[in-house]
Amino acid sequence: xxxxxxxxxxxxxxxxxxEAFDQEMARDPSVFVFxxxxxxxxxxxxSTKGLLAKFGPERVFTTPLSEDAMTGIAIGAAMxxxxxxxxxxxxxxxxxxxxxxxxxxxxxxxMWGGQVKVPLVVRSMIGKSWGQGAQHSQGLHSMxxxxxxxxxxxxxxxxxxxxxxxxxxxxDNPVIFMEHRLLYPTQSEVAAEPFTVEPGKARICxxxxxxxxxxxxxxxxxxxxxxxxxxxxxxxxxxxxxxxxAPLDIETIAASAKRTGRLLVVDNGWTMAGASAEIIAGVxxxxxxxxxxxxxxxxxxxPTSPWLEEHFYPNPGTIAAAAWTLxxxxxxxxxxxxxxxxxxxxxxxxxxx
Amino acid sequence: MPKAFAASRSDIxxxxxxxxxxxxxxxxxxxxxxxxxxxxxxxxxxxxxxVSVGVCDALRPDDVxxxxxxxxxxxxxxxxxxxxxxxxxxxxDTGCCRGKGGSMHIGDAAVGVAGSSAVVATQIPMLAGxxxxxxxxxxxxxxxxxxxxxxxxxxxxxxxxxFAALAxxxxxxxxxxxxxxxxxxxxxxxxxxxxxxxVAEAIxxxxxxxxxxxxxxxxxxxxxxxxxxxxxGGPEFIEVQVYRWREHVGPNExxxxxxxxxxxxxxxxxxxxxxxxxxxxxxxxRQRIDGEIEAEIAAAVRFAEESPAPAPEELYADVFA
Numbered sequence: 001x002x003x004x005x006x007x008x009x010x011x012x013x014x015x016x017x018x019e020a021f022d023q024e025m026a027r028d029p030s031v032f033v034f035x036x037x038x039x040x041x042x043x044x045x046x047s048t049k050g051l052l053a054k055f056g057p058e059r060v061f062t063t064p065l066s067e068d069a070m071t072g073i074a075i076g077a078a079m080x081x082x083x084x085x086x087x088x089x090x091x092x093x094x095x096x097x098x099x100x101x102x103x104x105x106x107x108x109x110x111m112w113g114g115q116v117k118v119p120l121v122v123r124s125m126i127g128k129s130w131g132q133g134a135q136h137s138q139g140l141h142s143m144x145x146x147x148x149x150x151x152x153x154x155x156x157x158x159x160x161x162x163x164x165x166x167x168x169x170x171x172d173n174p175v176i177f178m179e180h181r182l183l184y185p186t187q188s189e190v191a192a193e194p195f196t197v198e199p200g201k202a203r204i205c206x207x208x209x210x211x212x213x214x215x216x217x218x219x220x221x222x223x224x225x226x227x228x229x230x231x232x233x234x235x236x237x238x239x240x241x242x243x244x245x246a247p248l249d250i251e252t253i254a255a256s257a258k259r260t261g262r263l264l265v266v267d268n269g270w271t272m273a274g275a276s277a278e279i280i281a282g283v284x285x286x287x288x289x290x291x292x293x294x295x296x297x298x299x300x301x302x303p304t305s306p307w308l309e310e311h312f313y314p315n316p317g318t319i320a321a322a323a324w325t326l327x328x329x330x331x332x333x334x335x336x337x338x339x340x341x342x343x344x345x346x347x348x349x350x351x352x353x
Numbered sequence: 354m355p356k357a358f359a360a361s362r363s364d365i366x367x368x369x370x371x372x373x374x375x376x377x378x379x380x381x382x383x384x385x386x387x388x389x390x391x392x393x394x395x396x397x398x399x400x401x402x403x404v405s406v407g408v409c410d411a412l413r414p415d416d417v418x419x420x421x422x423x424x425x426x427x428x429x430x431x432x433x434x435x436x437x438x439x440x441x442x443x444x445x446d447t448g449c450c451r452g453k454g455g456s457m458h459i460g461d462a463a464v465g466v467a468g469s470s471a472v473v474a475t476q477i478p479m480l481a482g483x484x485x486x487x488x489x490x491x492x493x494x495x496x497x498x499x500x501x502x503x504x505x506x507x508x509x510x511x512x513x514x515x516f517a518a519l520a521x522x523x524x525x526x527x528x529x530x531x532x533x534x535x536x537x538x539x540x541x542x543x544x545x546x547x548x549x550x551x552v553a554e555a556i557x558x559x560x561x562x563x564x565x566x567x568x569x570x571x572x573x574x575x576x577x578x579x580x581x582x583x584x585x586g587g588p589e590f591i592e593v594q595v596y597r598w599r600e601h602v603g604p605n606e607x608x609x610x611x612x613x614x615x616x617x618x619x620x621x622x623x624x625x626x627x628x629x630x631x632x633x634x635x636x637x638x639r640q641r642i643d644g645e646i647e648a649e650i651a652a653a654v655r656f657a658e659e660s661p662a663p664a665p666e667e668l669y670a671d672v673f674a
Contacts, residue, residue: 069478
């Protein structure tokens with residue numbers, strides 16, 4: 001991370017993203033932003049607001065509903081020297097572009113012997129709550145992590161959103177940029193000047209000696225809230241946000257787990273063959289004797305009813321309870337009171353999108 | 354069939370050299386293939402070379418072209434390095450993809466050959482992406498994508514046609530319709546086998562079909578389309594009826610395989626462009642051209658055989674840029 005001297009301001013996640021586009025498009029004429037709805041009056045929750053007026057319709061444009069071809073077109077344009085940012089309003093829709101992303105984007109540099117590069121950013125957001133359901137809520141990062149040649153990033157706050165987006169745009173490789181809808185209104189300190197949050201470097205969010213908790217994407221925020229609940233009962237959790245999932249900073253996680261001896265990985269996705277499995281395997285290969293647990297989506301399709309959805313996701317209460325059991329195996333199970341859990345809940349969004 | 358196209362002697366000699374060279378490269382490839390020195394599945398274009406040669410003759414060196422896994426002809430017609438292509442088929446370090454692509458992924462960025470792709474139709478949007486970048490560049494360069502008839506059944510064909518028309522991309526789509534997707538005839542795959550041009554037209558892409566197997570007909574159609582495209586006219590579609598003489602993949606004929614018969618191929622073989630053009634050139638000139646081609650191919654084979662294998666650590670190179 002290279003944060004500059006200028007005084008930071010509080011920015012919302014979407015404003016931080018927008019500032020990244022604004023600054024990078026001004027800096028580099030080869031950058032363009034496209035995808036369904038990027039140029040409409042809602043401007044992807046404000047994350048592309050003002051770009052059309054400033055940079056014009058050649059560099060900010062909507063597309064037909066043709067994810068497959070539009071991804072291929074972005075890849076070709078990237079090979080020809082441009083730097084496309086392709087926006088998808090849900091991560092689920094990336095499944096329509098898998099052929100292009102996995103068979104072409106990931107492999108182009110390698111299978112054509114280094115003759116071409118694919119400096120492409122693929123933005124997508126994960127939905128949660130208010131009926132997002134089966135096809136608007138999926139965190140599919142582990143599918144992309146599996147494929148050599150793709151970088152995957154899941155910033156969990158406004159600062160990282162800007163720094164990761166600038167790093168992704170400047171990267172000469174395809175970057176799957178995973179946003180979370182519930183993070184969009186959240187604020188954090190963001191430097192006004194351009195800066196990067198570089199690939200392959202995790203952040204230790206809270207210090208603690210009792211256990212290591214890794215939170216991915218939105219779950220980094222939930223894990224920090226869980227750490228606050230745990231603090232009230234004397235358990236010190238070291239929360240780590242990997243930020244970049246590929247390349248993954250397994251060394252920082254392994255070093256923490258070595259010290260605490262206990263590792264809980266909370267993913268914003270399913271656990272089976274997922275990022276949590278990869279992180280625990282990576283730590284196990286490096287450090288002996290770490291007790292590990294993982295949490296993620298329930299092994300079901302995401303339901304829409306709030307009474308069911310409540311049990312689909314890890315939350316600060318369930319994370320804190322799992323962490324307690326891991327950190328205090330000899331003691332009785334504990335869970336924070338429903339009231340304090342509720343207070344730690346993230347503000348859920350309400351509205352059609 | 355009518356073959357009255359205005360062509361100068363030098364045009365004929367240039368086109369003959371190009372088409373004969375590709376034919377011989379592929380015949381030599383087929384001869385070497387049983388020796389197992391070529392470590393790569395080959396999809397030969399023998400019989401179809403006239404499309405690549407006719408279209409690429411109408412291109413500028415700074416235009417970009419790309420195709421499918423059956424792209425030896427495109428690669429060579431656009432000026433790709435023969436030594437590098439042969440070495441690539443041998444899996445050698447000097448190959449155009451450094452031994453990581455093989456026959457199906459040949460490319461030569463230095464002369465505007467976009468790497469070819471082995472997933473049918475993926476090259477279509479990719480070349481449209483090049484066209485988007487070339488349009489922004491504003492120097493009148495065009496992108497050409499070569500595709501088979503099978504590729505017109507993939508969704509991204511229609512999606513790309515639509516966006517290319519909408520954005521007026523400088524893109525020429527050239528469909529080499531050889532009538533088969535692997536072993537399946539087009540009549541088993543399309544309700545209207547003769548409707549490809551109508552599909553393109555309906556989406557907003559002007560289209561024309563060439564059925565007489567004449568290289569100059571292809572060249573003239575491509576030259577006219579490319580001139581309009583350079584002027585900002587937007588994408589065009591050319592369908593060329595051709596016939597694949599060899600099996601889908603591999604060096605052999607396959608008329609004994611029970612899915613097509615030799616009698617279907619015979620009219621195409623009788624009208625072979627290599628032989629027809631050869632007959633238009635005086636014997637001495639033809640002998641000189643043929644000799645030069647054989648020497649060049651022999652040198653390329655020697656280059657491939659003598660080139661070093663990639664070092665083991667090369668496995669890990671170029672995963673990321």
